[in-house]
Amino acid sequence: AQSVTQLGSHVSVSEGALVLLRCNYSSSVPPYLFWYVQYPNQGLQLLLKYTTGATLVKGINGFEAEFKKSETSFHLTKPSAHMSDAAEYFCAVSDFRGFKTIFGAGTRLFVKA
């Protein structure tokens, strides 16, 4: 069975600082990995996804994530946080066999001025 663990339910950074949100997954077959963002009172929006190919994936709003098979990780980073990045971020896993997407518990990002 697949699973996703997001380390840290809350992360706080200062504006301009590096953002690092951690995600580890478990999958018996090559995974498809996703990061979504949810702003208050809104639905989820895809930031980026990894399916095959290049392991460093660039997404919207300056975010990127690197698929590391040996570490079963897919951490999300952004070099410089902006106030508008304050939101909840979800890591998710799926694969080619089925059509279910398993979401992590989410990490709420706070950005301090």
Place this chain on the structure above:
Amino acid sequence: DSGVTQTPKHLITATGQRVTLRCSPRSGDLSVYWYQQSLDQGLQFLIQYYNGEERAKGNILERFSAQQFPDLHSELNLSSLELGDSALYFCASSGPGQTNTDTQYFGPGTRLTVL
């Protein structure tokens, strides 16, 4: 705006009642997904339809059912409601392909409160 619409935005009802949530996918999308988001359970996949056919099932209770109509809109029916069913229910759509690498576009959600 993702292009996915959900109605109603808010719904307040009593235990034991039945409600129907509606979702219209983005133009051209054939897949519709339903998710439940609650504080204690997080974001849970419920069910997926592709072009009118059920494609995958997740943690959907037997009291819940869904369908996708020929015009591709979908409805999620929740019956014999319990307090624990209070949650945000999201619909997402993707397509027109069948692969699960397709980006899912989420609607704004329906907030269900069961009193």
